[in-house]
Amino acid sequence: EAQVTQNPRYLITVTGKKLTVTCSQNMNHEYMSWYRQDPGLGLRQIYYSMNVEVTDKGDVPEGYKVSRKEKRNFPLILESPSPNQTSLYFCASRSGTSGAKQYFGPGTRLTVT
């Protein structure tokens, strides 16, 4: 089954404690991205990657890091989480073909206290 998986699904942590949210896709997609969803703000892109070792900032990259060492994985790293990073996070992937639709993971609910 074609899918995007994220782990963990729920995470409560404290300010400053480094964490990683993993994302993996099994569709051999070139393009992967991370979004955060906040009330009244919709989906905002954090980082995206057009292929292995190619990443770029989205609209709200501050406080986040990513890496793309393998095509299937695109982890999101919060080196020093802060309460304003409490949010719902989605990973997504799609083919690089024009008009390709994007597939989303199930989401990770992060709470930083």
Add this chain to the structure above:
Amino acid sequence: DQQVKQNSPSLSVQEGRISILNCDYTNSMFDYFLWYKKYPAEGPTFLISISSIKDKNEDGRFTVFLNKSAKHLSLHIVPSQPGDSAVYFCAATTGAGNTPLVFGKGTRLSVIA
């Protein structure tokens, strides 16, 4: 500056009637548009798309209309069903599929039985 706007945060419709969700965009370079549907505790799922070379695309109960001169698109759901109750996101992109999707803030549709 928000490039994709969904000006109605919410919409309520009676079961069996038509639901019309609207989306406006400002970037004339956008050439591909998508609608996503999101249920609580799930990731967004692709619903329907349209290329800028068309003005209408239909898939079952869902039809998307594109008015390029007005930079406006709309999603029509006929007839509306209670299971259609969800948040709907409009998204747009440019180029050959290698550019990020830009999302609107979403419209919450409630279909009342």
